[in-house]
């Protein structure tokens with residue numbers, strides 16, 4: 001019988017990829033695995049536990065926070081606070097960075113940025129949502145105060161990134177710079193098992209994911225790209241298929257497995273698009289590149305953008321390399 005590898009075993013087995021590793025990154029990935037299980041449990045019973053709906057308050061982005069946004073946020077903060085791998089955290093649901101300033105955490109090496117619940121508009125209608133995470137090694141010396149510089153590193157410095165998708169099944173997908181792997185949660189056993197080894201974008205894709213409801217606000221190049229994907233050309237498998245769920249994690253996961261492109265461009269009403277660089281675009285860009293795809297803001301590599309603030313937004317175009325380059329070409333021509 002084929003041996004099913006658990007996520008825990010896989011993390012330990014792959015620790016050897018990190019010459020300086022003393023196990024903290026492995027422990028941190030295990031903390032994320034634990035928090036993911038706790039969030040999954042809440043989501044699965046959301047309709048029964050009166051944790052659907054909004055809390056009647058807005059987060060720093062001006063979005064009405066869902067109860068599950070905060071529940072997921074608290075689960076991750078408590079998990080990191082109770083374990084010693086993280087010295088600082090940034091979250092979509094928190095106005096500012098959190099620094100865990102106590103004897104244990106002050107010596108910790110890692111900074112984590114999270115989108116505790118991605119696709120919040122889909123929570124109450126039972127459509128797939130997710131959690132997105134991004135991990136950096138701090139720049140400041142262990143034991144010294146954590147600075148904003150530790151948080152505002154370019155995406156290319158990420159040591160690991162991934163997401164947990166709470167869909168038909170719950171899957172944790174991550175990279176630590178050595179390919180992308182996916183692990184499916186078996187609720188009967190309570191463990192994640194390797195189900196999607198070494199994920200790569202298929203050679204060709206023919207799915208595009210964009211909120212066409214914003215069409216009038218899009219730059220000319222994006223409007224032209226949408227027209228182009230909808231034209232008939234059997235050689236190029238066009239027209240492409242449109243798929244957009246309103247959950248970045250869900251659209252990204254599908255496009256990475258089946259081939260496709262996700263676009264959230266800038267627009268007249270949102271000059272920098274909607275998605276946040278630190279806890280949405282950077283982790284997805286790291287995964288994209290590790291799976292053989294491309295991720296840009298329309299011209300610049302996402303991972304080379306130097307962040308200026310925690311909730312900074314950037315346009316995101318990511319997916320099959322060929323498809324992204326086509327969109328960039330239309331944008332350049334304008």
Ligand SMILES: O=P(O)(O)OC[C@H]1O[C@](O)(COP(=O)(O)O)[C@@H](O)[C@@H]1O
Pocket residue numbers: 063092115117118119120121211246247248249274
């Ligand atoms: O409704 P819109 O404007 O198309 O935005 C949908 C996009 O916004 C997001 O919901 C933003 O993420 P949050 O739900 O974490 O705020 C993405 O998941 C999704 O792709």
Ligand SMILES: [Mg+2]
Pocket residue numbers: 115117118119248280
């Ligand atoms: Mg999000």
Ligand SMILES: [Mg+2]
Pocket residue numbers: 092115116117118119120
């Ligand atoms: Mg969110």
